[in-house]
Amino acid sequence: MMRMGIFTGRKSPFLSQLAAAVPSSSLVAFLLLVISSTISSPSPPSPSPSSSECGMYLAPSTIPGAGMGVFAGHHDIQKGEYLLSDDGDLVIPAYDMNWHVGHDKRYSFLWEEYTWKAASFGGMKEEVENVKKVKACSPGLGAVINCMLSLVNVVDDYGSRQMGLSGSGINDTITTTTTLSSPGIGSYTPYFGRRWKAKRYITAGMEIYGNYGQGYFTSRRDYDKIPLKSNYKEIDKILKKYQSIITSSSSSSSTGNADDAVIDGDSDWKGDLLIFLQSLNSIWDLSRNMHAIPQTDPPGDSSAVDWLLKQKGGSGMQHYNSSIRDPEWLQANGRCMDNIKDGISKIPDAGRGAFARRALTKGSLVAPVPLIHIPERKTFTIYDKKKIITNKKDGTENFEIVADHENPIHHQLLLNYCFGHKESTLLLCPYGLLTSHINHDSNPNTKVVWAIDDQMAHPEWRDKPVEEWGTLEKAGLSFNFVALRDIKEGEEITVDYGREWGRAWEEHIQSFENRINENYVPAFELNKMVDLNLQTIEERDYENQGLHLFCRNPYLEWSGVVPRETILLKSTNKEGNETTTNINRTEYNDWDEHQIFPCRIRQRYTTNDGNTLYFAEVFERLEMKLQQHEEVSITQDLVWGILFDVPRDAFYFEDQKYHRHHHQIWSFRHDMRVPDDIFPEVWKNRRVS
Numbered sequence: 126m127m128r129m130g131i132f133t134g135r136k137s138p139f140l141s142q143l144a145a146a147v148p149s150s151s152l153v154a155f156l157l158l159v160i161s162s163t164i165s166s167p168s169p170p171s172p173s174p175s176s177s178e179c180g181m182y183l184a185p186s187t188i189p190g191a192g193m194g195v196f197a198g199h200h201d202i203q204k205g206e207y208l209l210s211d212d213g214d215l216v217i218p219a220y221d222m223n224w225h226v227g228h229d230k231r232y233s234f235l236w237e238e239y240t241w242k243a244a245s246f247g248g249m250k251e252e253v254e255n256v257k258k259v260k261a262c263s264p265g266l267g268a269v270i271n272c273m274l275s276l277v278n279v280v281d282d283y284g285s286r287q288m289g290l291s292g293s294g295i296n297d298t299i300t301t302t303t304t305l306s307s308p309g310i311g312s313y314t315p316y317f318g319r320r321w322k323a324k325r326y327i328t329a330g331m332e333i334y335g336n337y338g339q340g341y342f343t344s345r346r347d348y349d350k351i352p353l354k355s356n357y358k359e360i361d362k363i364l365k366k367y368q369s370i371i372t373s374s375s376s377s378s379s380t381g382n383a384d385d386a387v388i389d390g391d392s393d394w395k396g397d398l399l400i401f402l403q404s405l406n407s408i409w410d411l412s413r414n415m416h417a418i419p420q421t422d423p424p425g426d427s428s429a430v431d432w433l434l435k436q437k438g439g440s441g442m443q444h445y446n447s448s449i450r451d452p453e454w455l456q457a458n459g460r461c462m463d464n465i466k467d468g469i470s471k472i473p474d475a476g477r478g479a480f481a482r483r484a485l486t487k488g489s490l491v492a493p494v495p496l497i498h499i500p501e502r503k504t505f506t507i508y509d510k511k512k513i514i515t516n517k518k519d520g521t522e523n524f525e526i527v528a529d530h531e532n533p534i535h536h537q538l539l540l541n542y543c544f545g546h547k548e549s550t551l552l553l554c555p556y557g558l559l560t561s562h563i564n565h566d567s568n569p570n571t572k573v574v575w576a577i578d579d580q581m582a583h584p585e586w587r588d589k590p591v592e593e594w595g596t597l598e599k600a601g602l603s604f605n606f607v608a609l610r611d612i613k614e615g616e617e618i619t620v621d622y623g624r625e626w627g628r629a630w631e632e633h634i635q636s637f638e639n640r641i642n643e644n645y646v647p648a649f650e651l652n653k654m655v656d657l658n659l660q661t662i663e664e665r666d667y668e669n670q671g672l673h674l675f676c677r678n679p680y681l682e683w684s685g686v687v688p689r690e691t692i693l694l695k696s697t698n699k700e701g702n703e704t705t706t707n708i709n710r711t712e713y714n715d716w717d718e719h720q721i722f723p724c725r726i727r728q729r730y731t732t733n734d735g736n737t738l739y740f741a742e743v744f745e746r747l748e749m750k751l752q753q754h755e756e757v758s759i760t761q762d763l764v765w766g767i768l769f770d771v772p773r774d775a776f777y778f779e780d781q782k783y784h785r786h787h788h789q790i791w792s793f794r795h796d797m798r799v800p801d802d803i804f805p806e807v808w809k810n811r812r813v814s
């Protein structure tokens with residue numbers, strides 16, 4: 126069992142003397158002012174009988190002003206352990222939002238505070254032109270944990286980012302001549318499996334801290350006093366100096382050095398010196414270093430400094446103790462987050478779902494549901510493209526493809542993960558542990574209610590028009606999902622998304638048939654099917670089905686095929702004469718085993734010992750713009766290598782850009798609906814025809 130020094134379970138005697146010295150709340154922009162609301166809050170849902178089993182709580186953070194935080198519940202978590210053994214959080218991509226709605230400054234996107242780089246999620250970078258323009262919204266644990274850089278105790282597990290449809294409940298239908306006939310395809314994210322692993326031993330009751338990265342704190346003015354790792358190191362140097370002064374003075378005074386007589390006369394000078402050091406932060410207020418100086422209780426307690434300097438993290442460990450809540454306190458003041466676990470939904474076509482991790486009694490909390498607000502639902506609109514002609518300075522014409530704001534054609538997938546109301550522009554998107562997994566049932570076992578005021582940073586927003594608070598950059602509201610009846614362990618959790626959602630879904634099912642590209646299977650799924658018999662170009666043209674097929678470099682080498690440095694291209698110029706051009710193949714110069722080359726399968730055959738092998742040709746696709754029509758290009762395939770007797774492993778698929786199901790305009794989009802009886806009148810800012 127992995128244990129950390131003397132922090133094995135409960136508070137260490139020395140650290141309990143360290144005051145909660147996180148920088149003052151004036152440092153943090155999101156002050157929590159709990160003001161009563163005229164909408165009556167329900168009484169808190171009862172904890173379920175087995176609540177002492179709770180493995181994770183949502184409760185006020187130990188960081189002043191940081192709102193809610195996540196805490197390990199009644200069990201210690203060992204280093205290397207996954208926080209929950211489930212499949213993990215969803216990641217919902219939002220595409221090209223600047224291109225679609227960036228023109229309108231009214232559309233604020235609070236998700237921005239909760240997004241990650243799409244490029245680091247497996248499979249996402251292949252599906253779009255520019256992965257930098259994709260916002261990877263992950264409403265799970267990552268969105269709700271706070272960060273204290275010196276005490277980060279969980280890491281986002283990159284190794285588990287092998288996300289995809291497997292396990293979403295529809296992959297069973299995938300075969301070579303697959304018919305992905307589920308009307309649910311494209312209406313939920315294909316990306317899930319984002320998991321969090323303990324980076325160090327986490328004692329029961331400890332706040333969970335992820336690593337937002339230093340850039341998060343250096344790029345925001347509100348956080349300009351929060352110490353970074355380097356600041357704690359600086360302070361460790363000063364504290365060591367302080368220690369050496371007091372140690373050498375003690376030893377010289379014991380040898381009767383006359384120079385130390387004055388100091389020695391004041392019996393508490395060591396403490397005073399430390400108090401002096403500690404008080405510097407009030408005069409040097411802007412320094413991150415100053416805020417890294419540990420405050421002790423009582424002030425001037427040099428033994429606490431001795432203790433800190435013996436710890437691996439030095440002064441960075443000063444908030445360790447104040448980051449731990451008693452599990453009993455958490456039970457009384459927190460909301461249990463892990464009553465649900467994830468899995469494949471039992472509801473046809475619904476993708477993934479949430480299930481009761483333990484038996485839950487009627488009226489008890491199923492899950493706390495903090496909410497990210499989007500004041501204007503048009504933020505999620507996707508527009509058609511249009512071509513505009515502009516005149517260049519030299520008088521020639523230029524073509525540009527821009528969003529056609531007269532012609533909305535679809536919505537971001539994120540819409541399906543938010544609650545709305547037909548009479549309001551406001552959307553409220555759940556985050557927190559697995560709350561986005563909960564599916565619809567018109568006869569549900571769980572209902573949506575407002576959290577009690579104390580569980581929300583801004584309950585008073587419910588009394589104000591959306592226009593007055595919607596653009597604020599911190600989440601402030603929260604629902605609770607509460608059991609409508611006793612729920613058995615393992616039962617799927619459902620809420621009622623509302624009549625309008627149900628009607629829209631029915632209509633979608635009716636109109637769905639014949640609209641899907643039956644043969645398209647996402648590339649990252651095909652790549653996982655290592656036993657799949659691939660099709661020859663005559664049997665199936667992958668290119669026509671939204672895919673690109675490639676051959677891997679090691680098999681080219683094995684077949685003795687060497688990529689050419691230059692390629693001879695025959696083409697016809699604008700006068701109609703045939704020309705031959707040498708083109709440099711600069712991209713493919715290195716022999717890299719991850720390199721892939723466009724190819725197509727000419728033949729598939731089975732050997733006497735039952736192995737399937739392929740005969741393929743590797744080609745170069747050359748694209749040329751016609752000079753007189755810049756927007757028109759022609760392509761020409763040039764075969765430059767033949768592979769004989771290669772196995773399935775020689776081939777690799779990528780999706781053509783914007784081809785996955787969730788990009789298709791037939792894919793279902795509808796927000797979940799906040800029940801009428803809890804939707805504030807004052808938010809109704811949209812007339813419904």
Ligand SMILES: C[S@@+](CC[C@H](N)C(=O)[O-])C[C@H]1O[C@@H](n2cnc3c(N)ncnc32)[C@H](O)[C@@H]1O
Nearest residue numbers: 312313314474475476477541542561562564565
């Ligand atoms: C908030 S998400 C729920 C999580 C989703 N199942 C997933 O795998 O990511 C809402 C989406 O789930 C699917 N869904 C939820 N309830 C459903 C139901 N009763 N029938 C079909 N699809 C459902 C729809 O795609 C809907 O847009």
